[in-house]
Amino acid sequence: MNTSGHNPPEPEPDRPIDPDQGGQSNSGPENTPRYGQGHEPEQPRYGEPSHEEPRYGQPQYGQPRYGQQSGQGIGQPCKNHPYITTTIRCQRCGEPVCQACSTQAPVGVQCPQCMAPARAMYRQQRRRAFLKGTPVVLTLLVVNILFYLGQRAYPQLTADMWYAGAYGFEKPWRLITHGFVHSPTGFTHILLNMLSLYWIGRPMESAIGSAKFSLLYFASLIGAGLAVLLITDPMTPVVGASGAIYGIFGGLIWVSRRAQIPLVPLAVILAINLVISFTLPGISWEGHLGGLVVGLVLTPLLLPKSPNSRTSTR
Ligand SMILES: [Zn+2]
Ligand SMILES: [Zn+2]
Secondary structure, eight states: OHHHHSOTTSOOTTSOOOTTTTTSTTSOSTTOOOTTTTTOTTSOOTTSOOTTSOOTTOOOTTSOOTTSOSTTOOOEEOSSOTTSEEOOBOTTTOOBOOTTTOEEETTEEEOHHHHHHHHHHHHHHHHHHHHHHOHHHHHHHHHHHHHHHHHHHOTHHHHHHOBOGGGTTSSTTHHHHGGGOOOTTOSHHHHHHHHHIIIIIHHHHHHHOHHHHHHHHHHHHHHHHHHHHHHSOTTOOBOOSHHHHHHHHHHHHHHHHHTTOOOHHHHHHHHHHHHHHHHSTTOOHHHHHHHHHHHHHHHHHHSOOOTTOSSOOO
16 A cells, blocks of 8 residues: 555556657747657667767777777786886887887897896996096005005004105105005095095096096106195105196096087186185195196197197198
8 A cells, every 4th residue: 555555656557658748848840840759769869979870089999099000909917017108119029018128239229127138238338438548547546555555554554654845856756646645544535535536537537548647647646745845844745646646637627528519617616626726734835826727738748639729820
């Protein structure tokens, strides 16, 4: 009783489906459906796309969009970026790789994984070339460190190698040997000098060659010693490779100028270093200046004459 009589969703039995009047209430008179058509909602009206075809701009799943090549199939996810589909394949392992992952190698497109061995080999070759390229700088680094260890083991070594104005030309080898010992009390002196030698010595040796680099290095050391002889208090001994490093600095200015590398950064670093030399106590600014002058004077003579040099008028 209760379940059958008062339920609203029950279909109304007193409104029969009349084929003559059905559809008249919700459609205009101009598109009144013909007999039998009004109750078939599956059929599209005029102008509406049928359900079988996708609407314009709506791609169907599994089919290529407009502009995609349908013949070669859809792209596959990149092996490294699964959210990127790609049609590129690595020529070596055959796996799909996206544009960002593919490298154009001589043998074709390669994925990063297949490129790794070639890259490692290239890196090793470069390392070998580097070791071959600057043997003097590397030797100087080793020799300086060995002498420093010697100083720590035998404190007398420092006094045996340093130079002071009081020696004059009495022990001329000290003009060179003072450049191979450093302040034995700490690490800072040798560390800064060896870093500078590594950073500016390598490009300089590659630029002018090992023989000319050696000449520049030792000439700058002697220049530093002579400046100490001329200017410094004769009783104050000096040690360190700084004079030679300033000589390289001076030479690098010429090399950079020849290579048309901007000189301002180099000049600023040099100026800062010179200011430090002049202001901090215990640093031989005289030796720095002497080495720099030698580097500035000597390097133009070592450099090959540039073909388009406008300064040579003779
Ligand atoms: Zn591969
Ligand atoms: Zn990728």
